[in-house]
Amino acid sequence: MADSKTEKIRQAARTFGLVTPMSEGAAAQAPGADEVWELPGGSARVYYGEGQKGVVRPVVLADGFNLGPSDFDRLWSQLENGRFPFIGELRRRGRTLILVGFDERSESILRNAETVMAAILRTSAEQLDDTRLLAGGFSMGGIVTRYALAKMEQRRMDHRVGVYLSVDSPHRGAWVPIGLQAFAHYTAVVDDTYLRQISSPASQQMLWRYLSDMKGTPQESPLRAEFLDELRKVGSWPQIPLLLGVSSGRGDGVGNGVRAGAKTLSCAGPAFDGTYFLAQAQGDAAETAVLNGVLGGPHTISTSGFPELDGAPGGTLESFGIIGDALTGAGESADLVHRSVCFVPSVSAVAVRDLDQQEYLYVNIDQLPPEESELSDFLLSQDNDPHALMTEDIGRWILDRLPD
Incomplete structure (x- = not known):
């Protein structure tokens, strides 16, 4: 050669x-965080809500998959500078946003869950009010947070999370x-x-x-089989919060x-x-x-x-x-x-069917009984959009379901 x-x-x-990025457009530098928390295996950027001087009515969201450490500038840009200014709308409602990143995003979900657990505990310790938390993540971040919350409940740890959210997370792969x-x-x-x-x-x-x-x-990778076994050991899902999920894909098959x-x-x-x-x-x-x-x-x-x-x-x-x-x-x-x-197939993001059969993969989810999903409630997109894209439909649906 x-x-x-x-x-x-x-x-x-x-x-x-x-x-690829979770949103459209180039990354722009994020504004300075009000606080930076160093966590085991990662860190968090804390952005107070408008008019607030501390952690109030917090929303904790974990980063997704890639090689290397989390890029907070890109994560911010994906959530704010795409089709819908999610962060601006969130903060305008007086909500504190905690973005959780990882030292190595490709590390085991089981290990990165320790970072999310630490972020949730730190949020509760710093919080100035008693509103229950929304905690979740984008893509892999939603799976990491799902496992973290279930493990905290198994350990009888008070996570104070009222709403769990996954954004186009591959619950079925x-x-x-x-x-x-x-x-x-x-x-x-x-x-x-x-x-x-x-x-x-x-x-x-x-x-x-x-x-x-x-x-x-x-x-199926042995690592996936091992992870699914560990997830079952902690109950598969957290039992205390309302379980919400959104899919970047259509629901009509x-x-x-x-x-x-x-x-x-x-x-x-x-x-x-x-x-x-x-x-x-x-x-x-x-x-x-x-x-x-x-x-x-x-x-x-x-x-x-x-x-x-x-x-x-x-x-x-x-x-x-x-x-x-x-x-x-x-x-x-x-x-x-x-x-x-x-x-991430729609059936995976809203946890209704496995991916091994054609009729499951292309099922009309809109016509299924809601109880077929393992989530409490979910939203499907109008089109098959880019993975975890923050659209106006998704953004407003999430904002309408924040804990009171």
């Missing part, structure tokens, strides 16, 4: 990613196309950034199916338009000539990718017994868009057909 090609591949691989997981293994010989994301503890705990080796069989078996991304060289990816289809030996080029191949990647996950109703990620842009930027001739596919 020529050194120049190797370096181009390495440069591209450094920009591959598993997740998240989805990253198996072809892309294989591609992470394929390119790891030149740069392992993408593989480190996908194979991190938090990723394996959240993904519905995980590919441990390029030639392996996608299956209508998918995002990505047709099963269709090409999503293909390459014509010079480094990855013959590499292409297909949207997840049903059936046995369903081809999802062929990996080829200067790193070897062709390697055919297939699945058996999977439903049509890429096109399912749910919050979307630019799973193929990130890869396609990186390849194009490195001089690859790439044809990007579908930038985004489903990441």
Whole structure:
């Protein structure tokens, strides 16, 4: 392999990613926090409500998944500078916002839950009034907080949380196309950034199916099985708070338009000539990718017994868009057909069905009895929006359900 090609591949691989921002627009610097709390395994930024001089009527929200430490500027921007100014509206109502971040967002959910537990206890200790807390998080942050609250109740700790909230959190699992997981293994010989994301503890705990080796069989990760067992040990859900959840996906069973078996991304060289990816289809030996080029191949990647996950109703990620842009930027001739596919199916975000059957994945949630969900109440989006995007519908729905 020529050194120049190797370096181009390495440069591209450094920009591959598993997740995209939770909102639209570039990150802007957040205003200075009123308080900064150092916590075990992380920290928190505290923003008082308008007219307040301390922690009053607090809302505690945990960050989502990525590699490395939480970026509070980006988290702020995603919540304030997208489609709806959620933070401004929250503070205008006199609510204190506590944003909880992690030293390593890809660390085990079980470990990062200790950070959230510490943040909740600190909030209660600093609070000037007696309003019960709202505590939750975005994407992985909602799962971390779910486990943290359930564990606190098991330990008979008074968390004082009246409302739990998850924003497009994968309660039944998240989805990253198996072809892309294989591609992470394929390119790891030149740069392992993408593989480190996908194979991190938090990723394996959240993904519905995980590919441990390029030639392996996608299956539930042992780390996910262990996490689900630990979650069951603490009762699965906290029992005291009202359980709220929102989905970035539709509730009527209508998918995002990505047709099963269709090409999503293909390459014509010079480094990855013959590499292409297909949207997840049903059936046995369903081809999802062929990996080829200067790193070897062709390697055919297939699945058996999977439903049509890429096109399912749910919050979307630019799973193929990130890869396609990186390849194009490195001089690859790439044809990007579908930038985004489903990441957190609607049924997962509102905890109504598993992801293993086509009829479950595409069920019309709007027509199901409310008691089929494990949540007390939930909201589904008007469209299959970007994952955890703070829209006006979602923002106002949350604001209307804050603890009194």
